[in-house]
Amino acid sequence: MALEHALLVALSEKPGSGLELTRRFERSFGYFWHATHQQIYRVLGRLVDAGELDVEVVAQTGRPDKKVYRVNEAGQRALADWLATSTPLEPLRSEVAVKMRGASFGDRAAVLAGLREHLDDHRVRLEHYQRLAAAYGLDPGSDLPGAARHLEGATLDQYLVLRGGIRLEEFWIGWITDYLDAHSTNPEPDPGSTR
Amino acid sequence: MALEHALLVALSEKPGSGLELTRRFERSFGYFWHATHQQIYRVLGRLVDAGELDVEVVAQTGRPDKKVYRVNEAGQRALADWLATSTPLEPLRSEVAVKMRGASFGDRAAVLAGLREHLDDHRVRLEHYQRLAAAYGLDPGSDLPGAARHLEGATLDQYLVLRGGIRLEEFWIGWITDYLDAHSTNPEPDPGSTR
DNA sequence: TCACGCATGTAACAGGTTACATGATTGT
């Protein structure tokens, strides 16, 4: 439903090959839209069939040829149309939440241990994003508006989405910390036989 | 991959029929795991085949019969096993983020209007969750720990997950507000022909 | 009689995941 559009946005920012796009989806794009290379190749093919992308085969020295994809006018129109449609509230699906809610029907200590790992992962990600944000040349701690006055257009949007990624990590850290705190100040007897 | 487990948790809390579960997934469960009735019926059937649920047909007066599902011992074991496995970082997929990032390749004003609607929806949800949280009998503004001392076990978990739902709505509201602010204090000339 | 709510499903499809496959070049 929407990898199509994510690819159109990515290729509008800068044309590229399948593998280059895969790399981008592992980095900057990846923190708000995940996709594997298999999926990307498949959808690129579909978009070419639909006439929304042009392909150019580029020969390289010392490497296999690559196909560089570029959004054409039909693609620009399709993207603009989609951008103007309304987005339904995204239904949530969090495995972590299911585990939190179900913890008393299993070994709570194991669930808590898993959450602590998760917490570390999110802290690592947060730091990574904060480094990325710092590269935009403004104080990462400062709040908008004001701080981002010197950015504009697509660059400003990239920065604002990255801020969203940072906020999201902060959300996870806050939530998990809350949960862990509540269960360490409130330890239950007999973990594991609570059912 | 995990509706199975969400159903096992829901049925561990309280046995119920397909339609009752559907209602629960529209309410309390729905804010962290979404599922439609078609999916629920299909998976319930699968869980019965796998021997993890028992079914009891209950006759009702003035209504069609219903099938009440209950987690049996095999189901309890399956759930406990799953709870002890580690959860991979959930890959993110946000259509809204794609639109934010792609706004300069279409009609930015339309994207901003869509975001304002979204913002309202999230505010409504937040209020709804806050009302739910208030029903747990403690000050919704107060922070853990301490406030939730009087809750325990499955009820405490339910409350903590609900707090996560509240935090998540606050995240959305913060992010979208950020984006809107940045683009209203920083309006661009020629919205629509920016490409 | 008609609409609505309860209650349970089937079927077709779209999208995403996992595993496998191929071939070239560069470096050890």
Add this chain to the structure above:
DNA sequence: ACAATCATGTAACCTGTTACATGCGTGA
């Protein structure tokens, strides 16, 4: 010779979504 990286894909499968289908009972 072997592993690693670049580069592009296919196939099978699982999950989730959308549309459709059925039958009973209640109240207007």
